Amino acid sequence: MQVSTKWLKDYIDINLTADELADKFTLAGIPVENVIHAGAGLERVVTGRIAELKAHPDSDHLQVCQMDIGAENLLQVVTGAPNVAEGQIVPVALVGAHLPNGQKISKGKMRGVASNGMLCSAGELKLELEGLPIEQQIGIYILPNDTPVGLPAAKVLGLDDDILEFELTANRGDCFSVIGLVRELAVLTKKTPRYPDITVTEDDASEASALVKIGIDAPDLCSRFSARVLTNVKLAPSPEWMVKRLEGAGMRAINNVVDVTNFVMLELGQPLHAYDFDAVVGHELTARRAIAGEALHTLDDTNRLAKGGELVIADAEKAAGLAGIMGGFETEITESTTTVILEAACFNSASIRRTSRAVGIHSEASGRFERGTNVNGTVNALNRVAQLLQDMGACKVCRGVVDVYPNPKPEVKIKFTPAQINARLGTAYTDAEIVGVLEALGFDVAAAGVVDDITDEVADKISGFAKLLGNSVRKLSKTASVEDTLKNFGETVGGMVKTAGMKISSAYEVTVPDWRNDVTLPDDLSEEVARIFGFDKIPSTLPKGNQQGHQSATQNFIDRVKQILSSLGLCEELSFAFTSEAMFDKMRVPADSELRRAIPIMNPLTDEAPLLRTTLLASIFENAARNFARKNEDVRLFEVAPVFLPKALPVTELPRERQQLAGLLMGRRAPKGWSQDAAQVDFYDAKGIVEELLAGLSIANYTVAAGQHYALHPGKTAIFRKGRDTLITVGEVHPAVAEALGIRKKIYVFEADIDTLQKFAAKKFSLEPLPKYPAISRDLAILVGHDTSAGAVEQLIAKNGGTFFKGVTLFDVYTGEHIPADKKSLAFTIEFRSNERTLTDAEADAAFQNILSAVEKDFGATLRS
Numbered sequence: 001m002q003v004s005t006k007w008l009k010d011y012i013d014i015n016l017t018a019d020e021l022a023d024k025f026t027l028a029g030i031p032v033e034n035v036i037h038a039g040a041g042l043e044r045v046v047t048g049r050i051a052e053l054k055a056h057p058d059s060d061h062l063q064v065c066q067m068d069i070g071a072e073n074l075l076q077v078v079t080g081a082p083n084v085a086e087g088q089i090v091p092v093a094l095v096g097a098h099l100p101n102g103q104k105i106s107k108g109k110m111r112g113v114a115s116n117g118m119l120c121s122a123g124e125l126k127l128e129l130e131g132l133p134i135e136q137q138i139g140i141y142i143l144p145n146d147t148p149v150g151l152p153a154a155k156v157l158g159l160d161d162d163i164l165e166f167e168l169t170a171n172r173g174d175c176f177s178v179i180g181l182v183r184e185l186a187v188l189t190k191k192t193p194r195y196p197d198i199t200v201t202e203d204d205a206s207e208a209s210a211l212v213k214i215g216i217d218a219p220d221l222c223s224r225f226s227a228r229v230l231t232n233v234k235l236a237p238s239p240e241w242m243v244k245r246l247e248g249a250g251m252r253a254i255n256n257v258v259d260v261t262n263f264v265m266l267e268l269g270q271p272l273h274a275y276d277f278d279a280v281v282g283h284e285l286t287a288r289r290a291i292a293g294e295a296l297h298t299l300d301d302t303n304r305l306a307k308g309g310e311l312v313i314a315d316a317e318k319a320a321g322l323a324g325i326m327g328g329f330e331t332e333i334t335e336s337t338t339t340v341i342l343e344a345a346c347f348n349s350a351s352i353r354r355t356s357r358a359v360g361i362h363s364e365a366s367g368r369f370e371r372g373t374n375v376n377g378t379v380n381a382l383n384r385v386a387q388l389l390q391d392m393g394a395c396k397v398c399r400g401v402v403d404v405y406p407n408p409k410p411e412v413k414i415k416f417t418p419a420q421i422n423a424r425l426g427t428a429y430t431d432a433e434i435v436g437v438l439e440a441l442g443f444d445v446a447a448a449g450v451v452d453d454i455t456d457e458v459a460d461k462i463s464g465f466a467k468l469l470g471n472s473v474r475k476l477s478k479t480a481s482v483e484d485t486l487k488n489f490g491e492t493v494g495g496m497v498k499t500a501g502m503k504i505s506s507a508y509e510v511t512v513p514d515w516r517n518d519v520t521l522p523d524d525l526s527e528e529v530a531r532i533f534g535f536d537k538i539p540s541t542l543p544k545g546n547q548q549g550h551q552s553a554t555q556n557f558i559d560r561v562k563q564i565l566s567s568l569g570l571c572e573e574l575s576f577a578f579t580s581e582a583m584f585d586k587m588r589v590p591a592d593s594e595l596r597r598a599i600p601i602m603n604p605l606t607d608e609a610p611l612l613r614t615t616l617l618a619s620i621f622e623n624a625a626r627n628f629a630r631k632n633e634d635v636r637l638f639e640v641a642p643v644f645l646p647k648a649l650p651v652t653e654l655p656r657e658r659q660q661l662a663g664l665l666m667g668r669r670a671p672k673g674w675s676q677d678a679a680q681v682d683f684y685d686a687k688g689i690v691e692e693l694l695a696g697l698s699i700a701n702y703t704v705a706a707g708q709h710y711a712l713h714p715g716k717t718a719i720f721r722k723g724r725d726t727l728i729t730v731g732e733v734h735p736a737v738a739e740a741l742g743i744r745k746k747i748y749v750f751e752a753d754i755d756t757l758q759k760f761a762a763k764k765f766s767l768e769p770l771p772k773y774p775a776i777s778r779d780l781a782i783l784v785g786h787d788t789s790a791g792a793v794e795q796l797i798a799k800n801g802g803t804f805f806k807g808v809t810l811f812d813v814y815t816g817e818h819i820p821a822d823k824k825s826l827a828f829t830i831e832f833r834s835n836e837r838t839l840t841d842a843e844a845d846a847a848f849q850n851i852l853s854a855v856e857k858d859f860g861a862t863l864r865s
Helices: 005-009 018-027 134-138 178-189 240-248 256-268 349-359 364-371 375-391 418-425 431-440 456-467 469-476 482-500 522-533 553-567 581-586 617-629 683-696 735-741 754-760 790-799 841-859
Strands: 002-004 032-037 045-055 063-068 075-079 089-094 108-110 113-115 117-119 162-166 202-207 213-216 222-231 272-276 284-289 295-298 302-305 311-314 319-322 340-347 396-399 402-404 413-416 444-454 502-511 635-645 656-666 703-706 712-722 725-733 747-753 776-785 805-814 823-832
Touching: 002 005, 002 240, 005 018, 005 162, 005 178, 005 240, 018 032, 018 162, 018 178, 063 117, 075 089, 075 113, 075 117, 178 256, 178 431, 202 222, 213 222, 213 402, 222 284, 222 375, 240 256, 256 272, 256 364, 256 375, 272 375, 284 340, 295 319, 311 349, 340 349, 340 375, 349 364, 375 396, 413 418, 413 522, 418 431, 418 502, 418 522, 431 444, 431 502, 431 522, 553 635, 553 656, 553 683, 553 754, 581 617, 581 735, 617 635, 617 656, 617 735, 617 747, 656 683, 656 754, 683 712, 683 725, 683 747, 703 790, 725 735, 725 754, 735 747, 747 754, 776 790, 776 841, 790 805, 790 823, 790 841, 823 841
Parallel strands: 202 396, 213 284
Antiparallel strands: 002 162, 032 162, 045 063, 045 089, 063 075, 089 117, 108 113, 222 340, 222 396, 222 402, 272 340, 284 311, 295 302, 311 319, 413 502, 444 502, 635 656, 656 747, 703 712, 712 725, 725 747, 776 823, 805 823
């Protein structure tokens, strides 16, 4: 929002510069983002009369002017403008001027004739060219003949003003108006404001309620709907003073009716809209929800289709405007309009914000409704519009206001004590000072009795004495009963309280003014007091005690997981926790899966992601697809983030929130170079990363087996398990999923539950010295059934390896020539070692034979020849 300082001064007498005003507002929690000096560059530009005009002696297009600028002597200026004449009043830039267009003025000669300034055009002064005669658009800007000479041009042109650009927070809707800012300024400067005296002379010949009917069909979205009817309307340009005020606020003048509604919106903070009475079908307006597919032709000459549920203002046949955002094209004010329906309403903030984003329109009106308007300000705003138009002689006002207000807003009352405010702020303001600030801000403050507040000194002494209670009880209980001991304790505390003193505090009850929707709690009152007295006036207090924080065990564990994966070459991603049904479809999530039971978001950032995610794969798939679409096809990503699993929909309690890990690989294994090929990542790259992660977390003795996953290839999925718990699932993404994502490459992913990983990760670590004695290895190549998993064989080998067994590694899997069709060959290297001596071959052979017997017995294995 922006407003001129002149407009503020219309309502309050202040002698502060724009920069001083900006500082005062900002320090009071009403931040001013920028100060624009409208007359910048015009400091040395004055009005002058062309007293004498002669042709240049050495030029056929230059002329020599003798300028009367109110000084003792005339000023000689040479100009080439074709539209100058003796007696004209024009802007004259003096030597030393630095014009708004960047031009600097200095003494000089033009064809041998001295020139001590410059006559200025509208363009050189950065004035609006639209509406000027063509000769003034290309030549010198001509001022009215009765303009005094020697005046600053900025003052004559109405540019001796400063504009404050506010960057207001969403909760201060009351400050999105000139009156709201004046109200604050009056408190900050201790000046008395002059609010407009609003009176309307009504025409008894016609009754508004007999001419127009209004209604509310969506009271949850429109709490109040008010209207007035104006007759004998005469459209005309607005007076210059109003045009200047609108321009200072960044708005363009259109005609008196539209301009007045905009002026009052800026002045009072209540948006209004004017309808052509004859264009409103049935002469009735209703605030209702739009019907899906309903057509709406808005003022920007755009045909729109409602999605359904948006709040609209409708006549008897159709929607006549998007409520709080933009009016309808068919009912706008035109040159033929003679009767006008003025509408002012109070709309639901969230509804207007949602619709504004959906249609991509942000207007001055919608910005105010989004922040909340004063429900009790609609009638006052209507009367102000009627008054201003009446003062211009532009209309007659029908008797009465048509007002629908089904559920009047109750007054907000808050109880507080000054002691509570001082305790919260760390200050020592008196009751009178605190009450004075609140009353100046428009709060009605009434006494509400007294309360007893134990002082901090008493509280500290009681706390210290309580620590001695245990010793007192132990000592006294040797000679007296515990009851007597506690009685003595109570009497002692009572004496301490009397000694230290009790502070009797007055209690107050405030009634919050209806324009302050943001004040609902005692804490809000404390903030009001703090910002008016000045946050810089609150004394600094060092925190007491040890305030050092620390991470939880889970946070430390997640950091460990991230460190391991980063060291393996994966990049961490951070994504929004939102997804969609479309993504579940792409991932082939079963229709009956609990993952489909995602929580809908009431006000989503985008319609493409209206749900809270239930699986982290949704986010990592979306990022992979985005990278691939942008030709970044070599991707190694991971993310640790929460997913949200509700018990049921609609949600009646907080969902179960679990931390998950997901990772993704696709593209080349390493950058293409002269010394290496462009090999693509495969399943074993992903599996290797998983194994390295588990090793880094010191999770051992797990099993790996083929498995199934809705998004993965059925024959290329592995599940790492520890007992009955699933540690990690890894595999190649199903080709149908990759195609749905628009990725024409093989993708490999893994996912895990952080709580499960943390459950089995080693909590303590021990170090072992490097082995002193050599190991003995034996290779075992066996034929087993095609369905026998290598992991199961490894487990059996480890179980039967004996005391000296140290490890087993699968180094070959073979099927094909010389191998029966229902068999496969598995080859392992088995390592044996003693920590105390060198093993003999006989000991190793005995352990190897024991392993061989076990695999032959359990799996029907045979040695491969």
